[in-house]
């Protein structure tokens with residue numbers, strides 16, 4: 499399976515093992531991982547850990563969220579430009595664990611595009627993918643919420659939905675990522691075979707006994 503041009507986003511969420519006081523130690527485990535495969539590997543940091551990006555110049559980082567604001571009087575919010583200024587290249591948006599209104603999605607995607615920040619816009623269904631695709635974010639990420647954090651992969655449980663999301667998004671030229679329950683290289687290969695451009699993964703890496711080994715066995719060409 500050709501992993502060239504595929505994308506793997508490792509979402510660090512707010513697990514104790516991968517955020518706040520543990521984030522730096524966690525990221526150190528992955529030094530060198532960028533060269534492990536043809537895939538583009540991105541670590542999605544909790545906003546509390548964004549400044550760590552500068553300590554790992556060889557790694558690529560997204561934020562887990564961003565707000566539709568510019569620099570200014572915004573308490574507890576942060577702008578697309580502020581992420582770019584700290585070396586962050588993109589952000590997840592509307593993750594199932596951080597849902598926002600459709601109107602806020604539209605404003606944020608358009609502001610991020612103007613700034614040059616990539617958005618991986620999360621959706622929970624084909625209908626939602628359909629409503630988001632015309633916004634043309636960098637990615638649409640399909641994650642069925644009931645499978646997030648579990649042991650059944652989206653690629654096993656929802657192959658036809660993945661194909662439908664890919665079809666809907668391809669009309670607008672938007673690449674699709676899929677996530678929820680992804681754990682193995684086989685899940686990854688299935689996602690590509692179904693037309694997706696990559697995966698999002700969290701617990702399968704963060705909670706693994708050996709997170710770096712889990713990532714390498716997930717992405718290595720087999």
Ligand code: G3P
Pocket residue numbers: 509593641645646647648677678679680698699700701702
């Ligand atoms: O953003 C990725 C995430 O929601 C998937 O979580 O734990 O099922 O890999 P997990």
